[in-house]
Amino acid sequence: MKEISLGLLGLGTVGCGVVKIVENHQDKLKHQVGCSVKVKKALVKDLHKDRLVNIDEKLLTLHAEEVLEDPEIDVVIEVMGGVEEARHYILRALKNRKHVVTANKDLMAVYGSELLAAASENNCDLFYEASVAGGIPILRSLVDGLASDRITKMMGIVNGTTNFILTKMNNEGSSYEEVLHQAQALGFAEADPTSDVEGIDAARKMAILATLGFSMNIELKDVQVKGISSVSEEDLEYSKKLGYTMKLIGIAHREKEKVEVSVAPTLLPHAHPLASVQNEYNAVYVYGEAVGETMFYGPGAGSLPTATAVVSDLVGVMKNMRLGVNGKSMVSPQFQKTLKEKEEVQAKHFLRVHVKDEVGVLSHITNLFSNKGVSFEKILQLPLKEDALAEVVVVTHHASLQRYEDLLEELAGMPMVKEIKSSYRVEGEVAV
Amino acid sequence: MKEISLGLLGLGTVGCGVVKIVENHQDKLKHQVGCSVKVKKALVKDLHKDRLVNIDEKLLTLHAEEVLEDPEIDVVIEVMGGVEEARHYILRALKNRKHVVTANKDLMAVYGSELLAAASENNCDLFYEASVAGGIPILRSLVDGLASDRITKMMGIVNGTTNFILTKMNNEGSSYEEVLHQAQALGFAEADPTSDVEGIDAARKMAILATLGFSMNIELKDVQVKGISSVSEEDLEYSKKLGYTMKLIGIAHREKEKVEVSVAPTLLPHAHPLASVQNEYNAVYVYGEAVGETMFYGPGAGSLPTATAVVSDLVGVMKNMRLGVNGKSMVSPQFQKTLKEKEEVQAKHFLRVHVKDEVGVLSHITNLFSNKGVSFEKILQLPLKEDALAEVVVVTHHASLQRYEDLLEELAGMPMVKEIKSSYRVEGEVAV
Known part of the structure; x- marks a missing residue:
């Protein structure tokens, strides 16, 4: 197979990491995919900036079309970040039958399904392992x-x-x-x-x-x-x-x-x-x-771990090129999405409240909990130095989010409650 | 694509797990690979044994050739264990152009390279994810x-x-x-x-x-x-x-x-x-x-985790079948193997020795360590109840295995040393 040419969109720390790995691992890449790989063009914002890698200035360009429209470029690697521009460039690359590897979670979270559909239409691969937890496959x-x-x-x-x-x-x-x-x-x-x-x-x-x-x-x-x-x-x-x-x-x-x-x-x-x-x-x-x-x-991040994930995706693209099966690895979602209602989300909660330090406050609060059907695992009451206030800390048993939020609302309106300081979800059991 | 037919070699807990997953996940499998999958034959030792799954007795056989020679069977799943017989069956399956998935680490550790070469020659896949740490890909x-x-x-x-x-x-x-x-x-x-x-x-x-x-x-x-x-x-x-x-x-x-x-x-x-x-x-x-x-x-093991890994490999085989690229995913080892000599293996060691509880014993031992060029991080001496003995416990700094073994040999020969009780490798540093 002929040499594979890469075009980079962006040449920051991740982009430089990709260039470095591709250079240093030529032998390994060649062994795995059966041909050599080189960077042909990289889109940058400044041609003369100091970079983390030595790269021939002739390979740099300020114009995206020199990457996106060059018929010799096989794979476009998007490591520029941002959403709208990146989306636009990737769509253009796919339309021009270039495979794409991206590390851009912002983009994939918002336009993932559109981009994956475009890749599939054009028989191109669109891989994005680096977008989630860079160093973990x-x-x-x-x-x-x-x-x-x-x-x-x-x-x-x-x-x-x-x-x-x-x-x-x-x-x-x-x-x-x-x-x-x-x-x-x-x-x-x-x-x-x-x-x-x-x-x-x-x-x-x-x-x-x-x-x-x-x-x-x-x-x-x-x-x-x-x-x-x-x-x-x-x-x-x-x-x-x-x-x-x-x-x-x-x-x-x-x-x-x-x-x-x-x-x-x-x-x-x-x-x-x-x-x-x-x-x-x-x-x-x-x-x-x-x-x-x-x-x-x-x-989870870091330029080298992320670059490693990008190059691993690149190896995947190149293996598919060798086998002639690009654009076929994507499986579209199988199920209709149904989100749980608040009534259906069961969780335990930690709650910290400042109350007036008066007789009967705690029993008012425990009554409210039992009226709302939220039972608790732990409850602490501690005096606070200032203003005759006390701090109440509660860990609830499992309750629906709806119930818990109703309870919070009512609690906030009680005259003896000064402030709801914090509320967090709790997962798992602590041995007593 | 037509339905894919599986032949099982063995129907113990892992085999039954595979049958169960394939049955229960028909929809998911069909969605992923574009066709249905069924078990056509399973080699067993006893036709009438109680099993963990309900399986039609007509699908069971005592004769390996009913799995290995049936032209309709596309993929052979080896979950019988053992080495020589399994090797023989897998080679025969590959020769008959059947893809193979195995969970057999004993086999892969000994005959892996032979079997992978046979798979490659026959353009067949041979996958073995389940052979190492079943539940972890x-x-x-x-x-x-x-x-x-x-x-x-x-x-x-x-x-x-x-x-x-x-x-x-x-x-x-x-x-x-x-x-x-x-x-x-x-x-x-x-x-x-x-x-x-x-x-x-x-x-x-x-x-x-x-x-x-x-x-x-x-x-x-x-x-x-x-x-x-x-x-x-x-x-x-x-x-x-x-x-x-x-x-x-x-x-x-x-x-x-x-x-x-x-x-x-x-x-x-x-x-x-x-x-x-x-x-x-x-x-x-x-x-x-x-x-x-x-x-x-x-x-690491367990029938369902292992069966999951087997079926994941099976999905890989079936995707390759759909794309017509079986037998091409294997990359043969790139490097010549050179094992380290004992002089080149650096490690820390924990050592526990019983010695005579006499004046000067510890200094004899520390002298030996320093003569052998093995320094230590920690040394404890504690009296033992029996026979006027003391226990010496040492954690060494990094030293070559050669040096450490020489030291052990000489130590064992010292008249004041009663017995070398134990010796273990130590990895990593403990904060003091």
Whole structure:
């Protein structure tokens, strides 16, 4: 087979990582796919910028069409990020019968089904392993490795920035703001951290995972999202005392063909395997009916892990080219999506409330719980220094989200309740 | 595409699991591969035995040729176990242009390269994901997911029986014999547990992993093996006190194109991710130059996890049939194998020795260590009740295996040394 030519859209850290791996692993790639591979063109914004790799300036261009319209380019690698422009370029590449590998979760979470359909129409491959948990081959495992199982639940730590922040807050007792600044200084969080800390990045990944794992077209808007920006040191302290570790957890759960997909700060028992995933690492737990529990653990981001995933996809594309079977590996979602109603989402909750420190307050609150049909596993009342207030901390038994939200609303309106300080989901049991 | 017909060799728990999954997941399989699948014949030893699935007796046969020679059977699933007969049947199936899926690690560890070559010659697929860590799609991840990385080290708990035994010994302080009996009663260990407890089963899996991960033809005889049958309660006690957990660890390590593959009881720091893998679970840690650390965790055996892996392979075969590309996915090993010499294997060791409780003994021993160029990280001497003996426990710094073995030999010959009680490899550092 002739040499395979690549066109890159973007040449930041991931793009440079791809160039480096393709150069350094020529022998291995040639052995695996039977021909050599070279980068023919890379779209950049600045021709003369210093880069992490030595690359001939003649290979750089400011014009996307030199990548998208060059008939010699076989595979386009999109590592520029952003949504609208990337979508436009990828559609054009596919129309020109170029295979595409992308690391762009923002794009795949929003336009995944459109792009995959376009790829299929044009008999092209569109691979995106790098878009979820860069260093973990989780998409491939869901599609191939667990192909014959029925996946009922996925739980994951799929955002490195928030896991880094929560790990530090937990270990050092520091505040969210302090640790966020540290993370920004270390390059683990962006200047505008909104998409990470508000859970949007994690929600995108959960949409992609749920789509593949459940074979349903789950979109970003289907994911219930809550971020970590309001998590306080007190919350972490109470979690610890009660035997839990707080993590930003994505959950995708299927019961009787109805699904729930959410991202939220969640209390896990210390012994839960996801509780010990530290710093910027990611991990995805998968429950299959036949296989039981499996877990995939690895670096969630970083330029080299992400570039590795991109090149692994590239190897997949090239193997398909050799066999002449591109564009046939995609299986469109099998099932209609039905999202669970709030009545159908069962969960345990941690709740922290400030109340007036008066006789009978606790019994008013416990009465409300029992009227609403929400029972509790644990309840603590502690006096607070200021203003004759007390703090009440509750861990509930399983209750429907509808009931729990009704309860929260009524609680907030009670005259003896000063403020609902926080409320988090709880997964799993702590041994008493 | 026409219906795909399967022939089973063996119908034990895994075989029955395959039948069940194929029946229950007809819709999913049809959606994924575009045609239905049915079991046409199953080779058994007893036609009238009670089985875990309802299967029409007409589908059973005592004669292998009814599976191997039936031109209508497309895929043969070997779940009978054993080596010579299985090899013979698989070769015959491949010769008759039947694709083969096997869960047989014993076979693949010994005859893997012969069988894969036969498959390739006949344009047939031969898939064997189920042979290593049944519930974890690790082979697929090594071949595809980490395709573009250079894997330098794999460490794994790849035998569920021994991990179950060590977990119980460690948690309950029970003896090896006690726990082995428990494990046999629970069905976690076989009546003749030799292959598990002596590390041979784990060695077979490490040979398969190393062959794929390093792209070298690593055979069972290349693996250094030590089992757990001589591990004592005292060893586990000392390990714990020193900050380590003992696990039966398979290591495959590549440095400068030379490799070491071994299986041995090994001391890991409590914080090491493999140290917390409990009971019958398996986990494989993979270190890639680009991706860094990743870990795959799941059930190592069990009929349903193994059957799931078999059916996932079957889906792979059927997809290839649809695309007409069977027999082309195998990549033969790229590199010549060079095993490390004992001088080149660097490791730390735990050593427990009984010595005469006399003045100057410890200095004799420390002199020997320093003469042999083996330095130590920790040394403890404790008096023993019996016979004026003392116990010396040492954790060494890294030293070559050659040096360490020389030291052991000389130590055993010293007049003040009564007995070398135990010696284990140590991986990783314990924070002081």
